[in-house]
Amino acid sequence: MAQNVICPKLLSLHVKSLQRTFSLKRYQRLHGAAFDQSNEKTHDFGFEKVTQQEKAGKVYNVFENVADKYDVMNDAMSLGVHRLWKDFFIQRLKPSAETKLLDVAGGTGDIAYRFLNYLKVKRQLEGRKRYDQSDEHVEADDSRGSKVTVCEINEAMIKQGRQRSEQLGYTTKDIAWVQGDAQNLPFDNNTFDAYSIAFGIRNVVNIDKCLSEAYRVLRRGGRFLCLEFSHVETPPVRWLYDNYSFQVIPVLGQLIAGDWASYQYLVESIRKFPKQEEFRILIEKAGFKLVQYENLSCGIVSIHSGFKL
Numbered sequence: 502m503a504q505n506v507i508c509p510k511l512l513s514l515h516v517k518s519l520q521r522t523f524s525l526k527r528y529q530r531l532h533g534a535a536f537d538q539s540n541e542k543t544h545d546f547g548f549e550k551v552t553q554q555e556k557a558g559k560v561y562n563v564f565e566n567v568a569d570k571y572d573v574m575n576d577a578m579s580l581g582v583h584r585l586w587k588d589f590f591i592q593r594l595k596p597s598a599e600t601k602l603l604d605v606a607g608g609t610g611d612i613a614y615r616f617l618n619y620l621k622v623k624r625q626l627e628g629r630k631r632y633d634q635s636d637e638h639v640e641a642d643d644s645r646g647s648k649v650t651v652c653e654i655n656e657a658m659i660k661q662g663r664q665r666s667e668q669l670g671y672t673t674k675d676i677a678w679v680q681g682d683a684q685n686l687p688f689d690n691n692t693f694d695a696y697s698i699a700f701g702i703r704n705v706v707n708i709d710k711c712l713s714e715a716y717r718v719l720r721r722g723g724r725f726l727c728l729e730f731s732h733v734e735t736p737p738v739r740w741l742y743d744n745y746s747f748q749v750i751p752v753l754g755q756l757i758a759g760d761w762a763s764y765q766y767l768v769e770s771i772r773k774f775p776k777q778e779e780f781r782i783l784i785e786k787a788g789f790k791l792v793q794y795e796n797l798s799c800g801i802v803s804i805h806s807g808f809k810l
Contacts, residue, residue: 544556544706553706553707556706557706560704560705560706561654561655563704563763563766563767564655564657564658564704565655565656565657566758566760566763567754567758567760567763567764568609568655568657568658568660568661569657569661570757570758570760571608571609571658571661572609572611572661572665573757573758574753574754574757574758574764575611577753577757578750578753578764582798583700586728586797586798586802587611587612587615587699587728588615589797589804590612590615590697590699590726590728590804591612591615591616591619592619593726593795593804593806594616594695594697594724594726596616596619596620596695597620598620598623598624599694600620600694600695601648601650601692601693601694601695602616602649602650602693602694602695602696602697603649603650603652603686603688603692603693603695603696603697603718604616604649604650604651604652604697604698604699605652605653605683605686605696605697605698605701605711605715606652606653606654606683606698606699606700606701606702606704606705607651607652607653607662607699607701608653608658608662608699608700608701609658609661609662609665610651610662610665610666610676611699612649612697612699613649613651613666613676614666614669614671616649616697617649617671617675617676648674648675648676648677649675649676649677650676650677650679650688650693651676651677651678651679652679652680652681652683652686652687652688653678653679653680653681654680654681654682654683656680659678659680662678663678666678683698683701683702683705683711683714684705684706684707684710684711684714685710685714686714686717686718688718689718690717690718691718691719691720691721692718692719692720693718693719693720693723694719694720694722694723694724695719695723695724695725695726696715696718696719696723696724696725696726697726697727697728698711698715698726698727698728698729699727699728699729700728700729700730701729702727702729703729703730703770703771703773703774704770708775708783709783709786709787712725712783712784712786712787712789713787713788715787716787716788716789716809719809720809721809721810722808722809722810723808723809724806724807724808724809725784725789725805725806725807725808725809726804726805726806727784727804727805727806728802728803728804729774729780729802729803729805730771730774730801730802731774731776731777731780731796731800731801731802731803732774732776732777732800733799733800733801734800735799735800738799742801746768746771747768750764750767750768751764751765751768777794777796777800777803777805780794780803780805781793781794781805784805784807785807788809789807789808789809790807790808790809790810791806791807791808791810792805792806792807793805793806793807794806
């Protein structure tokens with residue numbers, strides 16, 4: 502008589518699926534609850550309450566663990582849509598050839614590459630326009646190469662970023678890689694024309710300190726631009742998004758990166774991040790003016806913008 506054989510890996514996934522379901526129900530109970538600021542010594546690490554030091558260490562370990570699969574997982578989790586969000590993000594920045602950009606929590610360089618490519622295409626279009634308006638051939642001036650500084654706290658992510666930038670043909674003349682904390686930036690006051698942070702600010706321990714540092718390193722007239730997962734208000738979309746997040750993303754993390762826990766945290770961290778209007782107020786409190794936000798994909802992500810005037 503044949504016996505049923507249960508694959509240990511499938512059994513493990515089944516157990517974690519049950520854990521995932523309980524986590525989703527826990528989120529649904531907590532959804533809409535105000536962020537608990539009564540105890541300054543505790544911070545959210547996903548749905549877990551930890552000390553400031555514990556959160557810093559845990560977040561660092563998350564990205565240390567996923568660094569080598571980070572780009573692959575971004576494509577898998579978002580079905581490639583993160584590329585469109587980041588493209589739109591750079592279009593909103595509209596950098597010029599003179600823009601000095603600091604990209605904080607820059608990961609493996611997604612924003613930096615888009616920044617450089619945007620300016621390259623812009624120069625080519627300007628050169629073509631000059632050619633069309635002149636009787637003589639005028640080459641696009643590629644000598645005006647712009648430089649972006651990527652500040653990332655995780656050494657493993659910087660290593661992956663440097664390898665990727667070399668494969669794409671970029672050098673240290675194009676991108677400066679700096680290991681540093683978003684809450685204590687290793688740069689002088691009034692240094693940069695623009696500050697960008699994409700999918701990174703929700704992972705810092707102290708958001709207020711991060712925003713304060715962004716304000717400090719920007720020049721007068723400089724722009725703060727943040728791309729971050731946000732909150733979906735439309736009930737049917739929110740239901741689909743929540744179920745996909747809790748039921749699918751950790752499974753992908755396990756199958757692709759061999760890491761369930763890190764992607765469970767990333768899903769939970771999105772739900773603990775301030776809602777759009779709450780975050781807008783935090784940006785204003787840091788000193789920024791003309792603060793506004795723009796929802797993308799029904800609020801799954803938002804672009805927040807402000808100026809140092």
